Amino acid sequence: LKRGATIRALVVLEVLAHAPGVARRFDSPFVGRERQRALLETVFRNAVGDRTCHLVTILADAGVGKSRLVREFTSGLAEDVTVLHGRCLPYGEGITYWPLAEIVRELTRAEGPDSGRQLAAVIEARLTGDEKAGLIAERVTGALGLGGAGQGTTEETAWAVRRLFEALARAGPLVVVVDDVHWAESTFLDLVEHVADFSRDFPILLICIARPELLDVRPGWGAGKRNATSIVLERLSDSECRELISNLLGPAPLPPAAESRIASAAEGNALFAEELVAMLVDDALLRHAPDSWVAASDLVELPVPATINALLTARLEGLPSVERAILTAAAVEGSVFHRSAVSELACPVLDTFEDGLLALVRRDMIRPEAPLFAGEKAYRFRHVLIRDAAYRSLPKNARADLHERFAAWLELAAADRLREFEEIVGYHLEQAFQYRVALGPRDVRAASLAAQACERLEAAGRRALVRSDLPAAISLLERVSRLLPTDDTRRIVLLADLSGALIESGRLDEAGRALDEAERLAAAADDQRLAAHVLVQRQFLRIFHGEEGGLEEAARAAAAVIPVFERLGDDLGLCRARRLEAWLSFTAARGEAAIAAWEQAADHARRAGDWHEYY
Template sequence: LDDVLGRPEEISWAVRRLLESFAAERPVVVVFDDIHWAEPAFLNLIEYLAAFSRGAPILVLCPSRPELAETVPTWATSLANASSIVLEPLGDAQCELLVANLLGEDVAADLGARVVAAAEGNPLFVEEMLRMLIDDGLLVKRNGRWEADVHLGGAVIPPSIEALLAARLDRLAPRERATIQRAAVIGRIFGWEAVVSLAPDSERRDTGASLQELMRKELVQPDADELGGEDAFRFSHILIRDAAYRAIPKETRAVLHEGFATFLEERVGERVAEYDEIIGYHLEQAYEQRLGLGPLGPGALALRARGRIKLWSAGQRALLRGDLAAGVNLFERAMRLGDQDDEDRVDIVIRLASVLLQLGQLEEAEAMLEQAHDQAALSEDEANATRAAIGREFVRLQTNAAGRAEEAARLAERAIPLFREQGDDLGLARAWRLRSEVDRLACRFGAKAEALEQALVHARHAGDEREEAEIRLLLGTSFVYGPMPVPRAIERCAELLEESRGVRWMEASWLGMLAYLEAMADQTDDARELYGRSRAIYEELGMTFALVARSAIPAAIETMAGNPAGAERELLTGYEALTAIGETELRSTIAAMLAETYASEGRDDEAEEYSRISEQIAATDDFGSQVLWRGARARALARRDGDPRAEELAREGVRLAATTDYLSLHGAALLDLAETLASLGRAGETAPILAEARVLFERKQDLPSLRRVARAASASETAATL
């Protein structure tokens, strides 16, 4: 499965379906231990299970330290079927009962009060204290019963669980102590072969015996080996592992971390990419331990380089499966393992900035790219300076697109020959993608598609699967909104849907596009069914923002079906959600679509209100929003009091739309102009305008819009005869 990746939402869905299949046969109890160390994606998975597995008998238990409530205070609090149980310390009587159950009442009477007083209600302390006394021979089992040694009364009780565990480990024989320390470097679960590989040649034969002794003393216990070897173990408690690790000198830690990274690389063979994050972590730790030991030599610098490469690769895989938070963490750590002049630093910065952009951290992304650009420019590194500039331009197009189109076009034109000369396919993919953004803003979808086809070729050559997947989806929007006739666009999107089977977030995107196209083909029932499937996938995967971002699609379907109330409901839901997160680019279009919807219903005050909102937040280069709000306001003004500004606004919208190949937008602008003129008492002038709109809709094969033209023409003929 090394090449099979899924987004966190898809992984969550697959885990839920697996557990539900088990629960169909009998009730299932799932335990996720120590979730205070869990990554955000894993916490989201647990919440998803609780929220969506309502009909299956599944009980999910999540033991955690109190720190979880401090770091993620809202986690699982909104779930009606989830509850938190705070485990209070054991009372004195309960601790005494625990000792009596473990040792018998006679021995407990001699020892119980002292252990209970030191334990302060911690059952682990009680158990580990008794194990230490057994190790020291102060508690002896005879004839199936525990008996106290005569010296038991003088036993020293450590003041804390940490001190107690350290004392137990100090009492181990040297080779046992060395073995448990090697295991501690590997982690809570460790394989026998891995521990052997970290031992000196002279101690390797004794490793098995040492592990058996550690098992007898209940410091470790058998477990399944994740690497497929014969024997594996786990620490009986994570605090035992922590205590063993703390006792290792820094220099020894560095050697052991490096040794385990090398062992793991060799052990997993062709599956090494799956373990990049773990290998990178151990190389990172090996380097950081050496930082505190004096000047760094060539070996430490080589460690740093190896670790950076592994963390970068792991970050790429995290992005491919859609785990943005993990990607940020890994890229930031990769950057910390580098210098300003590292050749791959700009690539890491660009990828990190792109993730921050998706997370809405726009200022941080721009500042990071600005710094990378300036550093490369100072070094006269034209290629890296250009890469950083392209990344920065993507950010600026989202934060302040006004006036950026020309600069973005010039930058792309400069970058393409530079990267072509260097054979930099990823650079070429990004440069062509930037070129496509310029065309998108101007609603030139045919040109956008051509640029994206070029970008797709180079992304494939670069082997960047994430870049390729994103470019494919952008291509789909060109088919939907561009000049490609609806039947052919349906064929292309259906082909790409088939290619995406199994990648559910991509399936949902293609289903949404197909739904829009089927509505244009006058197949309303099919359109609603397709969008319902798309919505269901997004909801199952927990991708709420994707649903909000696509609220224009179900609204358009309802508009084409002649259901303005349904369109209004969808648009208001999207508008309110986008307002809540401070988004403006999509919201300007949603506001303009609301204005058009209200204008079509004759609700002129509301139409003018939302047209002004769109005008205020839309970028001047956002032709879609600029055309729509003008048409809606023109219709409202013309109906209200025959305002002469209405015709001027409507004609401005037509002029803007005429520069695009967004045929349906251009046709809609002409319809708005015709309606505006009719409301101004000039219905006799609308025939050539409506004829032009008809030609555009026929080219696109937009059937609902052709019906709208026919209705407008009939109304104009009637008005002209009055």
């Protein structure tokens, strides 16, 4: 820039979290999928015209182009259409409502430690005129684990989310995109189906992006619904793959032999083609001449990795050490990661770190993303398979160390929002423990990690019980039981509680096995109170099994344990014993006695602070 010269400047007015942004190194025009895109557009027009809710599921293998199809569709929607995004996490079973949290954050754009009150206030404002606006906002924020919010049952949460979506759709068409639904918890899938089944007279399009594994865990997904459509994406044809490769490299032509070799290796997988072209350019096997691309050698002889995972691994190995260190540290956090977390984990020189991040953005391996915390910068791996390849390259000892350090970072970053991230902190502590004991004995440090993980996961599991999210609660409590030493007496109460959740879920055989173990531990501990807790849960299992003489045995057990609980001042035990009495009275058609026993049980649950038992 010469002295006195002028330049044309632009002012940044707003940053949109999910906007596609400027063309990146290997962004290219959309190829193929005309019929699938047209079908999406038709379904959307019908939902708007008929004012109905429609569920669309897009199924395809990893790397085939599911997310790109949806991005192309949503980018063409009118300005009055609200588009919200959420994604399911591939790790940490029990994080049920994470996709909902992302959807709500995008809706409210709330940041900072005061976000709990902010979110509730913004949601309530969106529900202006609804007499239940306060309750809806409370139930939505409660499901997200925000401090001070009243937590409801899974049914109440689904109702509240549906009412929120309907309020948004009242102002204009609503499109909700949920990615990686094959990793969703069953309770979240129930929520999506609830919205699809019960929303009426509102233009809502629910788009679920998933791999075919979704149908393994939910074979009836979308079945029997007149307002549900499934779109299966096959791999690109050979001509489409060649067009994609040509688009990636711009107007300069590629030698036909090189183009043929790349297209043949990609086998219709768009991500494979993109990453193979990127690797060839990085390795100078493709060079840009003034008017064309030139292959450095005969690519027919090029050894091509057999799978997309192998290709990504090879590409990562070819990166400079700083960039590779950034990606491997970032992979510990997940598909989305924060700058300060990676800086803490990778410990690079500051200037080198910034240069590495910029280089990875230029390579289009990572992209800027909206952060979860105020004052932070965040990035997203361009594809989850790149993240997976980076994580796989870490040895177990490095994984143990990085998971532990990331958990510490997240606890500090979350501050008074820790409850919102408690399952994730617990997951990383759990991973640190598991990798450490895989390499050596359960020493003091490993025991400390297990204890910290138990604290976080058990708290999350008990909150899941309160909202009647039984699949998540069972998963979390089972993980806690595996973390505790086998002879730890704390496992007795935990296994008794776990058996109760399993009984509620109808998983009676598993409940029986949990109680068998709890009984052995209680006998070894010679603890009358713990044995009484296990005995009560055993009676519930016998009742549900319909065992002969089970009712009489249950009555004798209740009469035996109540004095024990009264003597020890155990309100939780008394709650469960009185609830057992209520069941016995109910089955014997003694209505007044059943009501009295249930009222006593509720009183003891309130005193014990156990809201799962109370509700």
